[in-house]
Amino acid sequence: MNVRTRDRLIQRAKNALMINSSGLPECRDNKEIYAVMTLIEQASDADLSEIANAFLIDAGNRAAEHIEPLLRKIEATTFSMGTAAEDARHFSGEVPLHSVDLAAYRMASTAVTNELFGLLDPTRTKDLDPRELHHPVVNVSWFDAWVFAAWVGCRLPTEAEWEYACGLGSAEQWCCPQEQLVEYAWFSENSGSVLWPTQTREPNSLGLYDMHGNAWEWCQDSFHTDSYRRTPQRNPVYGEITEGHTHKVNRGGGFLALPEMCRTRYRMHDPAHTWAMDLGFRLADSRATDPED
Known part of the structure; x- marks a missing residue:
């Protein structure tokens, strides 16, 4: 330079x-x-x-005070990510089924709320109905999510971390049988077309809430339909923002989503600069890694 x-x-x-x-x-x-x-x-x-x-x-202090209580450790693991070609029902870049090795990490038990996001942007809570403080923050771009994560000493989860945290590598489509999805998620069949506070449905077996439904969640990764073939097996994350590739992955489904779209492996993507009334994020970090990692 x-x-x-x-x-x-x-x-x-x-x-x-x-x-x-x-x-x-x-x-x-x-x-x-x-x-x-x-x-x-x-x-x-x-x-x-x-x-x-x-x-x-002050990122470390903010993390200790506001984020640490939310983080749940997920041990290092190897799991099968994605969907086998013969089982893929809809085209969303879920194939091929492939093995992924993840170092230990931590994932927040809930999506970032309006109250939490207000640490960085007080205008978010200034005129907010108190009942909405514990709603997932939405109408945030990927850049907004990235900056907030850094501001509180964390990061966005990778797509692989998100998928494992949601389904724990199970071959099932959701963290529960489909007939029980209404107990674990706010989605098109039970949400009343509105956003709900966090922790008002059942958590998955890791103690993580709203991994299905309520608000879609931004991930670190850029989106490509063939990214599963392009990333390494260990701790994969695809791409960065480039002039010609600005879409970022989001996962989990939202309060307007059909059950299919709330599946553990379903991939959605949007331009990094956009925002939507059902799109938010949750936090992850790597400070719980095993010594050999």
Whole structure:
């Protein structure tokens, strides 16, 4: 990186990552924050890293106070991800069935709520009905989700982590028999076409709520119909934001989704900059990894 390019990036980083007197970002463009943080990571420059570290200076404290109680450890595992070609009923890039090795990680027991998201964006809760504080936050882009995750010392789950956490590698279509899905999920048959508070349906066997239904959940991965053939077996994650590839995976189904769309293996995707009234996210992190990992 030449001096002029570096100077421009330093100024851009200062503009994007400036913190106000309340300790909140001045920049309201989370796509720009993500872009700058990614450039800093790639640059491996001490001065730039210092700017990024200042932006996230209290992330560990926020994680300890607000996120740690929500995290559930998931042990390292090997499981079969996706769907066998002969069993694929709908085209959503679920094939081929393939083996995946995951290091231990932790997943939040609930989606990020309006109340939690308000740590970063107080406008989300300013005029909110108190009954909605515990609803999953929705109308958030992938960039919004990524920045919030970093802001609280976490990250978005990979698609493989999400799928295993949902179904634990079971060959079944949901975490429960289909006839019991109404007990575990808010979806088209029982939601009344509205979003519901978290933890108002049964959790799966890991203690995770709303892995099916209520709000779709952004994952780290970029979407490609053939990504399962392109990723490594160990800790797979597909791609980054590029000029020609901006769709990101979301999983789980929402309150308007048919049962089919709430399946453990069902893949949905949307442009990273978009948002929807039934699209949110949950948090993951890697700090529970086994020593050999």
